[in-house]
Amino acid sequence: MSERTSGRARRLLLVDDEARILSSLRRALRREGYEVHTAESPDEALRALDAGSFDLILADYRMPGMTGVEFLARAAERWPDAVRILLTGWSEQVPRAALEAAGVRALLEKPWDPEALKRVIRDSVGP
Amino acid sequence: MSDGPPRVGIVVAAHDELTRAATVAALRRLGADVRIELAGSDDEALDRVREISADLLIRDHASAQRLGTLIEGLRPSDPPVVVIVPAGQDRLAVKAFREGAADCVTRSDDYDEVLPVVALEQVRRHRAARDRSRAERRLRDLEELNEHIIQNMNSALVVLDTEGRIAFCNPTAETILGVPAGELSGRPAWTLFPNTPRERVLFSRTLDEGVRYRGEETVITRPDGTLVPIGVSCAPLAGSEGQRLGAVAIFQDLSEVKELQQQVLQTEKMASIGQLAAGVAHEINNPMGFIHANLFQMTEYLGDLRRLWEHVEALQQAAADGKPDALRDAAEALEKLAREVDARFLIGDLENAVRESLEGSERIRHIVRDLREFSHQGGDDRELADLNQCLDSTANIVWSMMKHAAVLERDYGTIPPVLCYPMQLKQVFMNLLVNAYQAIRERGEDDRGEIRLRTRVEGDTAVVVVEDNGIGITSEQRDRIFDPFFTTKEVGVGTGLGLSTAFNIVRRHGGTIHVESRPGGGATFEVALPLRAPEPAA
Numbered sequence: 001m002s003e004r005t006s007g008r009a010r011r012l013l014l015v016d017d018e019a020r021i022l023s024s025l026r027r028a029l030r031r032e033g034y035e036v037h038t039a040e041s042p043d044e045a046l047r048a049l050d051a052g053s054f055d056l057i058l059a060d061y062r063m064p065g066m067t068g069v070e071f072l073a074r075a076a077e078r079w080p081d082a083v084r085i086l087l088t089g090w091s092e093q094v095p096r097a098a099l100e101a102a103g104v105r106a107l108l109e110k111p112w113d114p115e116a117l118k119r120v121i122r123d124s125v126g127p
Numbered sequence: 128m129s130d131g132p133p134r135v136g137i138v139v140a141a142h143d144e145l146t147r148a149a150t151v152a153a154l155r156r157l158g159a160d161v162r163i164e165l166a167g168s169d170d171e172a173l174d175r176v177r178e179i180s181a182d183l184l185i186r187d188h189a190s191a192q193r194l195g196t197l198i199e200g201l202r203p204s205d206p207p208v209v210v211i212v213p214a215g216q217d218r219l220a221v222k223a224f225r226e227g228a229a230d231c232v233t234r235s236d237d238y239d240e241v242l243p244v245v246a247l248e249q250v251r252r253h254r255a256a257r258d259r260s261r262a263e264r265r266l267r268d269l270e271e272l273n274e275h276i277i278q279n280m281n282s283a284l285v286v287l288d289t290e291g292r293i294a295f296c297n298p299t300a301e302t303i304l305g306v307p308a309g310e311l312s313g314r315p316a317w318t319l320f321p322n323t324p325r326e327r328v329l330f331s332r333t334l335d336e337g338v339r340y341r342g343e344e345t346v347i348t349r350p351d352g353t354l355v356p357i358g359v360s361c362a363p364l365a366g367s368e369g370q371r372l373g374a375v376a377i378f379q380d381l382s383e384v385k386e387l388q389q390q391v392l393q394t395e396k397m398a399s400i401g402q403l404a405a406g407v408a409h410e411i412n413n414p415m416g417f418i419h420a421n422l423f424q425m426t427e428y429l430g431d432l433r434r435l436w437e438h439v440e441a442l443q444q445a446a447a448d449g450k451p452d453a454l455r456d457a458a459e460a461l462e463k464l465a466r467e468v469d470a471r472f473l474i475g476d477l478e479n480a481v482r483e484s485l486e487g488s489e490r491i492r493h494i495v496r497d498l499r500e501f502s503h504q505g506g507d508d509r510e511l512a513d514l515n516q517c518l519d520s521t522a523n524i525v526w527s528m529m530k531h532a533a534v535l536e537r538d539y540g541t542i543p544p545v546l547c548y549p550m551q552l553k554q555v556f557m558n559l560l561v562n563a564y565q566a567i568r569e570r571g572e573d574d575r576g577e578i579r580l581r582t583r584v585e586g587d588t589a590v591v592v593v594e595d596n597g598i599g600i601t602s603e604q605r606d607r608i609f610d611p612f613f614t615t616k617e618v619g620v621g622t623g624l625g626l627s628t629a630f631n632i633v634r635r636h637g638g639t640i641h642v643e644s645r646p647g648g649g650a651t652f653e654v655a656l657p658l659r660a661p662e663p664a665a
Contacts, residue, residue, distance in 0.1 A: 017531075020483050024417035027424045027480060062409060064531045064575070089412035090405055110416040114423040 009035040010125045011053065015045040015071065016060035016087065025058075028114050033127060042071040049078045055125045058108075061088035069094060073102040083124040087112065135161045135250055136181040140172035146187045146211055146234060153239035154185075154246060169197045176205060182250040185242075187211040188219055198227035204257065207249045211242075281379070283357075286364065288373045291316050291334055303357065303380045305349035316376075319347045333361045333374045344381065356381040388631070403557075406528020410494050414487030421480040421487075428477050431468040438464055497523040501553060512549040514589055514656070515539045515582055521556040522580060529564040533576035533595075540583035545658060551632045552656075555640075558625040559593040559652050566597025566650060588638070588655045596649040600642070608642060629654075 012034045014025050022038040029036050037054070039045035042065050045057075057075050059068035066074075072084040084103055088094055089110040099107065106120050137154060141147035147165065154163055164179060166172035169192050176184050183206050186197070198208055207229030212220045220231040229249055232242050277284055283300035285293055296304075296311045304311065304319060317328040325331060329345060332338040340361040346354050361376040438461040445453040465471075500520040519537070526535050560578065567576030581592040600608060609630040633640045637657045644650035 018413050018417070020417045020487060021413060023479070023483060024420035024424070027476065028420055062531055089409040089416070093405065110412040111419040112416060114420050117420075 009033060010055040011035045011037065012121070012125075013037045013039065013045060013048055013054045013057045013082075015039045015042065015058065015063070015068070017041055017063045018060070021060070021087075025117075028118065029121070032118060032121070034121075034125075042066050042068075042074075045071065046074065046078075049075055053079050054082050056083040056085065056121060058085040058087060058121075061086055061090075061094055069098045069102050069104065072104055073098075076103055085120065085124070135183075136164070136179040137161060137183045137185060137246060137250075138164045138166055138172050138175045138179070138181045139185045140166040140169060141185075141187040141211065143187055149234070149238060150185060150187075150211065150242065153242040156239065156243050157247065168192075169200075173197070173200065173205075182206050182253050183246055184208045185211065185246065188213060188216075188223070193226075194223055194228065195226040203260070206253050209245060209249055283376075283378045283380075285311075285316070285376045285378075286373060287316050287330060287334065287376070289334065289371055291330060291373075294373060300378075303355060303378070304347065305351060305353070305355075320345075321348050329359060329361060330374060330376060333363055333376075334371075337363045339363070356385050358384075403524060403528065407494065407498065407524065410527040411491055414490045418484045418487045421484045425477060425480050428473055428480075431470075431473055432477075435461070435464060435468065435470060494527070502550075509546050509548055511544040512547055512552070514542050514545055514547075514552070514591060517549050517553050518556050518580060518582065518591060521553045522560060525557055525560040525564070529560075529567075529576075529578075533564060533567050533578050536577065536579040538579065538581045540581075542582055542584055542589045543658060545589055545656060547636055547656065548632075552636070555629040555632050555654065556591070556593070558629045559654075562625060562652075563593055563595035563597060563650070566595050566599070568597075570596075570598040570647075584658070585655070587658050589658055591654045591656070592651060593654075594649065594651040599646045599648045599650055600644045601646050609640070 010033075012029070014022055014036065015038070016022050016025075017040055019040060022040065026036050026038065037048055039048050042059075042063055045059070048054075049057075057072065057079075059071050059075075061068040063071070068086050068088070072086065075082060076084060083105050085106045085108065086094070086099070086104045087108045087110060094107070105124060108117060108120065135157070139147060139150050139154070141150055151163055151165075154161060162179065164175045164181070166175045169186070172184060172186065175181065186194070186208055188194075188210060194208075194210060201208070208227070209230045209232060210220075210223040210228040212223065212231050212233050214233050214235045216233075220233070223231050229252075230245050232238065232245050235241075277297045280297065280299060283303045284295075284297045285300050286295040288294045293311045293314050293316055298308065301308055301311060316330045317323075317325045320328045326335075329338075329340055329343060333340065340359055343359045343361070344356065345359060346356050348354055357378045358381050359376055359378040361374060364372040364375045366372050438457065442454070442457040442461055445457040448454075497520060500516075501524045519539070522535060522537070529535075563578045564576075567578070570576070577596045579592070579594040581590075581594070583590050609626050630640055633654055633656070638655050640652065640654045642650055642652050
């Protein structure tokens with residue numbers, strides 16, 4: 001990961017309109033040493049992005065107001081270096097072209113494998 | 128044959144030159160409208176006769192051939208033959224008559240006066256006979272054509288007498304009714320509908336009350352018990368003075384049509400199910416996702432708890448042993464581990480994880496229950512169903528795929544149970560809801576869509592309203608919106624069958640469906656169903 005973020009806890013932003021999903025993600029990442037932030041809507045997440053930088057952003061695909069891909073594209077405008085990961089329950093529905101345009105590094109399917117999730121994040125931003 | 132006024136054609140076959148000249152001169156007296164053709168031999172004469180469709184053949188007695196041979200060679204349509212006999216040879220005249228001559232004229236002094244009169248009379252007779260036979264032939268042709276049509280038409284034709292017995296039927300009727308040829312005659316028509324009271328059989332109403340039916344759908348029962356859907360048109364049969372003669376019915380086997388309709392219905396259903404599956408999968412995947420993640424985390428927590436318990440056991444052992452140092456060490460180790468695993472948090476979070484997972488599984492349980500309720504269907508029979516419940520269980524399922532795009536408002540009135548095909552009505556509601564959802568999505572994503580479901584009773588109908596604030600439809604679209612295969616959606620999004628299927632189902636229930644909309648102003652679909660469903664005609 002970039003030099004900019006070394007020396008402090010990596011900041012993650014998790015976005016899903018489903019609070020229980022956020023809760024379980026937070027639970028899984030508790031001992032990984034990250035600074036975990038959550039947002040229950042794309043709007044809330046965009047406000048968090050205005051307030052500070054993040055090393056990794058993980059977003060659900062189907063959310064009110066805009067899709068996860070649209071949100072990640074906007075997040076990339078603000079913090080181009082942040083790794084972007086999409087979580088989706090129905091990956092066939094996600095337009096490939098938009099996925100590439102938004103620079104999404106990984107696509108995780110719900111229900112996800114907790115070990116794989118941790119591995120993807122670790123590989124992306126380090127421990 | 129020319130189209131002008133019918134000229135009289137006469138062929139003259141005379142060997143004797145004087146006779147020929149006298150004959151032609153005599154015939155000229157008949158006027159310019161008489162066409163006279165001369166022939167040398169009998170064969171030539173016959174050719175001429177047929178060539179000009181002559182009305183008369185005049186032949187003298189001096190021919191080389193026998194008169195009998197000529198007359199035997201004549202066809203029924205050929206003209207009569209008048210024979211010219213030399214004066215004073217009455218014996219020859221008798222012979223000519225015997226051989227088939229229509230008349231004889233003697234070459235006497237008054238020849239040129241008698242011949243035209245005789246000729247005209249023969250022409251008149253011939254023409255009368257010809258006209259009569261032509262009319263007869265035309266009648267016979269018409270009868271044959273009728274018979275041919277009746278015997279070979281693809282529709283069944285049945286004529287009933289005033290008693291309702293089958294007086295006549297064509298082969299197609301026997302095929303459709305599954306009865307061997309000739310066995311239908313005399314059989315009372317209502318026996319074709321063993322499951323319908325006699326007075327309710329459609330033929331009975333035509334016979335008793337003069338009711339006409341057009342394209343009525345009903346089902347007949349074959350002798351072997353199989354059911355055949357048919358489309359019947361039936362009308363009373365009246366005599367020329369208006370007296371009742373019975374009834375005539377024409378019907379078609381609708382088995383293939385029904386099968387095609389079923390296939391169309393199935394195609395539409397599969398397309399809807401695909402969309403539903405996506406929505407439901409998403410709804411189940413969310414709780415499955417966090418339940419799975421929580422269970423995974425809880426296993427880790429259980430490992431910590433086990434280690435804590437092992438330390439508690441060690442502490443108990445040390446206490447039992449009564450060694451103060453060991454007891455203190457064990458207590459310290461336990462405390463250290465508890466700090467390390469954050470035991471207080473762990474137990475609290477374990478409780479949270481269990482509670483949240485239970486909530487999640489409860490949600491899945493609900494989805495499965497909704498699915499079961501939605502897919503609950505009776506057989507092919509109609510049943511009394513709660514329309515609100517049909518609408519609601521459909522909305523529950525469909526809403527899972529649209530809840531990010533729209534809010535759903537429900538305003539249900541009290542509706543008595545309606546005799547209907549519940550699964551078919553659910554398909555109607557589903558199609559209307561999916562349509563509303565797509566109209567909202569096409570409108571854009573800035574503000575949330577709204578779908579309002581309303582039900583109420585109006586007089587003797589139940590009314591179900593599905594209203595959206597989507598893109599709406601133009602008046603041109605509105606005119607075609609219930610046509611099969613009409614779609615405004617991109618290829619692959621709609622089958623173009625959703626609303627036409629809905630229309631057909633509602634019509635089958637004796638109801639109506641209509642839409643009000645303007646572009647940009649959303650759309651309101653209103654389905655009206657009779658509270659007392661009409662009896663299916665039989």
